[in-house]
Amino acid sequence: MRDAPGQPLLDVTELRAWYGDSQALHGVTFNVYQGEVVTLLGRNGAGKSTTLKSVMSIVSRRTGSIRHQGTECLALTSDAIARRGIAYCPEERGIYSSLTVEENLLLPPVIAPGGMSVEEIYTLFPNLRERRSGQGTKLSGGEQQMLAIGRILRTGAKLLLLDEPTEGLAPVLVEQIGAVIATLKQRGFTILLVEQNAHFAAGLADRHYVVEDGRVVDMIARADLAASGARLAAYLGV
Amino acid sequence: MIEILTNWMDLLPPAPALFGQLLVGLINGSFYAVLSLGLAVIFGLLNIVNFTHGAQYMLGGLAAYALFTYAGIGYWPALLLAPLLVGASGIVMERLFLRHLYRLDHLYGMLLTFGVTLVIEGLVRFQYGSTGSPYPVPASLSGAWDLGFMFMPIYRGWVVVAALVVCLGTWFVIEKTKLGAYLRAATENPKLTRAFGINVPRMVMLTYGFGVALAALAGVMAAPIYQINANMGSEIIIVVFAVVVIGGMGSIKGAIVSGFMLGLAEGMTKVFYPEASTTVVFIIMAIVLLVRPAGLFGAVTLTAAPEAETHATGRALVAPATLRLLVIGALLCGAILPLLVYPVFLMKVLCFAIFACAFNLLMGFSGLLSFGHAAFYGGASYFAAYAMKAWGFDPLGAVLGGGLLAGVLGVAFGHLAIRRQGIYFAMITLALAQMVYFFAVQAEFTGNDEGIQAVPRGVLLGVVNLANPLAMYYFVFACFVASFAAIARIIDSPFGQVLKGIRDNEARAISLGYETGRYKLIAFVLSAAFSGIAGALDALVFQLASLTNVHWTMSGHALLMTILGGVGTLTGPVVGAIIVAGMENYLAQLGAWVAVIHGCVFIVCVMMFRAGIVGEISAWFVRRHAMGSNLYPLQAAEPRIVVSGPAARER
Numbered sequence: 001m002r003d004a005p006g007q008p009l010l011d012v013t014e015l016r017a018w019y020g021d022s023q024a025l026h027g028v029t030f031n032v033y034q035g036e037v038v039t040l041l042g043r044n045g046a047g048k049s050t051t052l053k054s055v056m057s058i059v060s061r062r063t064g065s066i067r068h069q070g071t072e073c074l075a076l077t078s079d080a081i082a083r084r085g086i087a088y089c090p091e092e093r094g095i096y097s098s099l100t101v102e103e104n105l106l107l108p109p110v111i112a113p114g115g116m117s118v119e120e121i122y123t124l125f126p127n128l129r130e131r132r133s134g135q136g137t138k139l140s141g142g143e144q145q146m147l148a149i150g151r152i153l154r155t156g157a158k159l160l161l162l163d164e165p166t167e168g169l170a171p172v173l174v175e176q177i178g179a180v181i182a183t184l185k186q187r188g189f190t191i192l193l194v195e196q197n198a199h200f201a202a203g204l205a206d207r208h209y210v211v212e213d214g215r216v217v218d219m220i221a222r223a224d225l226a227a228s229g230a231r232l233a234a235y236l237g238v
Numbered sequence: 239m240i241e242i243l244t245n246w247m248d249l250l251p252p253a254p255a256l257f258g259q260l261l262v263g264l265i266n267g268s269f270y271a272v273l274s275l276g277l278a279v280i281f282g283l284l285n286i287v288n289f290t291h292g293a294q295y296m297l298g299g300l301a302a303y304a305l306f307t308y309a310g311i312g313y314w315p316a317l318l319l320a321p322l323l324v325g326a327s328g329i330v331m332e333r334l335f336l337r338h339l340y341r342l343d344h345l346y347g348m349l350l351t352f353g354v355t356l357v358i359e360g361l362v363r364f365q366y367g368s369t370g371s372p373y374p375v376p377a378s379l380s381g382a383w384d385l386g387f388m389f390m391p392i393y394r395g396w397v398v399v400a401a402l403v404v405c406l407g408t409w410f411v412i413e414k415t416k417l418g419a420y421l422r423a424a425t426e427n428p429k430l431t432r433a434f435g436i437n438v439p440r441m442v443m444l445t446y447g448f449g450v451a452l453a454a455l456a457g458v459m460a461a462p463i464y465q466i467n468a469n470m471g472s473e474i475i476i477v478v479f480a481v482v483v484i485g486g487m488g489s490i491k492g493a494i495v496s497g498f499m500l501g502l503a504e505g506m507t508k509v510f511y512p513e514a515s516t517t518v519v520f521i522i523m524a525i526v527l528l529v530r531p532a533g534l535f536g537a538v539t540l541t542a543a544p545e546a547e548t549h550a551t552g553r554a555l556v557a558p559a560t561l562r563l564l565v566i567g568a569l570l571c572g573a574i575l576p577l578l579v580y581p582v583f584l585m586k587v588l589c590f591a592i593f594a595c596a597f598n599l600l601m602g603f604s605g606l607l608s609f610g611h612a613a614f615y616g617g618a619s620y621f622a623a624y625a626m627k628a629w630g631f632d633p634l635g636a637v638l639g640g641g642l643l644a645g646v647l648g649v650a651f652g653h654l655a656i657r658r659q660g661i662y663f664a665m666i667t668l669a670l671a672q673m674v675y676f677f678a679v680q681a682e683f684t685g686n687d688e689g690i691q692a693v694p695r696g697v698l699l700g701v702v703n704l705a706n707p708l709a710m711y712y713f714v715f716a717c718f719v720a721s722f723a724a725i726a727r728i729i730d731s732p733f734g735q736v737l738k739g740i741r742d743n744e745a746r747a748i749s750l751g752y753e754t755g756r757y758k759l760i761a762f763v764l765s766a767a768f769s770g771i772a773g774a775l776d777a778l779v780f781q782l783a784s785l786t787n788v789h790w791t792m793s794g795h796a797l798l799m800t801i802l803g804g805v806g807t808l809t810g811p812v813v814g815a816i817i818v819a820g821m822e823n824y825l826a827q828l829g830a831w832v833a834v835i836h837g838c839v840f841i842v843c844v845m846m847f848r849a850g851i852v853g854e855i856s857a858w859f860v861r862r863h864a865m866g867s868n869l870y871p872l873q874a875a876e877p878r879i880v881v882s883g884p885a886a887r888e889r
Binding site for chain 2: 097
């Protein structure tokens, strides 16, 4: 955990969300401190991705509270959320087929100083440099994931929401993404990570929240992880 | 060899005429290109087929005219001011109306902009009449160049060059700049683009304003060439729709290239076969649809499928016994009414009612929006009028013949149109119907502007003389009852169930093994045939077949009646027909205002009462019943997005 708790960077309380008439979140409560990597773990359909979308205001009908740097953000539109310095990398990656790789990379507007330069991003993901003028969706799955992560690093956003960045990738790529996340943490980014792969998350995160049926049911800190293996397996096992 | 060549050259018209027509073609092509470019840009980002585009083109020309006449502002400032003004009006329209329709099916946007078009054109006609207002060529561009083989009016050369520059400039901005990247991104995935911090709604608003300004710019450029009049917009927009079907809305390049190409094709046709010059674009569209249904440039629409609409499962509105009573009551009512109300008005209502019911069979129960039903209504009324007058048909024969003719026409139209869906279907039917309209304008037997007048009503089966208004009324009434019963039976039949299945989810119907194309074609033909019966009756009732019946506004009537009454309800179109015919009859002295009122009704229906009168009433009944007894789940509002309050869910 943190040395000096203070005010969390992101503080979500009793978040409920609906898709049309069906309720997807039934009261999600968690927080993320500056500089932390926090994961949301849980089975398929537990509400992890919906939680990220709700924070980004992509899901329109929500109640509860989402505080960023102490400011209530529930009523903001998603572009206003982004301009507060929260960047989102969707599960389906969301690479635009009508844009080239470089256009994809340069798309999100810079909202604050201190983002990474394009050169730095290319250094982090050398594959993208080679294919910069190709069509975005012609990249392989792994490259698309790198592009999806890479493009939100430029904007100066300090809080990254990553939705299952390792989904469907080969083990060697999963490892690479893991290394990138570790690098980003070192560089001072705060990361909220949705994962199904607890093993992958274990090596990266400071804390894990377990999401089940649209609620946060447990929180496991990194230090307790070894001791809570059975508990976690019970949450996630099929 | 040389001899053959010279012989062939002899067939060509003299060079000046040829190049002159090519130039005219190029000019038209310039306008087509600029307009279809604007349509494509708007459709890409807003998912809306901007029917108002033509009216906004007209407004551009009109603004230039007004600036010149009332403020003495000349061509060059107007070239900037008029698009700004009209573009700003477009932004207001986006804020007030369009913004609320993005979540819905594309068709609602088309309907709304159709209504706005009626309002704008009606107002302009009211203010300026239908005759054109001339606009002088600016002094700096008057005169002509001698190119050796022809004289080239400088202004025309300027129009072509300016249009090219505008098109290429727009293409460059969209494809090669940062702003363009935002646009493309927002077109492809608006939600995510917004989550990156881009204010997509503002961009959408400005894009609409820009597209509208483009149309207005074309209008200003057109002002010195064509006379500015209220109808110039809708005339060109239908051709532009055909251009868009050919080139595809998904491609900016396609819109530009096919615009110029088709203008040239039109010019060439004027040289070699002038009779076909008004229809050649539609013919090319038909050929393209046969050979490459997706359009010349692939026409992969970038937009995602709209959210599925929930259709409430329709059950009987009332108990069977009550229904029987209601039917008997309605029949009695219909039998007595001519003693109380002017029969000719009632007959008009009945003709419209058959027409609207036929239209609803297609729109409400098969989910196909046709903008071309005037062709069936008007075509059949010409047939019936001619058959009665020239061939001495029996009235029943003329009516059935009209239905048959419309059905055959429906086979041809349907065969082409069902190759595309949604808005494309609407645009194709509109274009094909326009072809029929031009045919009616040119053909000898239709009597052009006069129409076929003094059509004898004849003697029904050699027994009943229909010259008697009451006899005619009961004949029309019988036709209405038969058509209504037949349509109701079709909707209730297993065939009708399949149609509803296709309407709700075509992909699922296909995966269940239905050949949806065939079902849609049959529905289209049936709808066309009943529309034909209505049109033939109209000719007999009014003893007249005229261009009004084939004009696209007649298709608009069918739409208006159906939407007003309630799309997908059995009785809604009849209610709509009563209201629309009533408005026509009692508001006739208002002249151009009728179109304005029609347009306003369209707008109100699309914005607030998408279920129509009957739909809203039955939805109200549903809510009321849901709280009390629940014996008969009611036929609820059909194409609304969600019809469920907390009470409805409890059931």
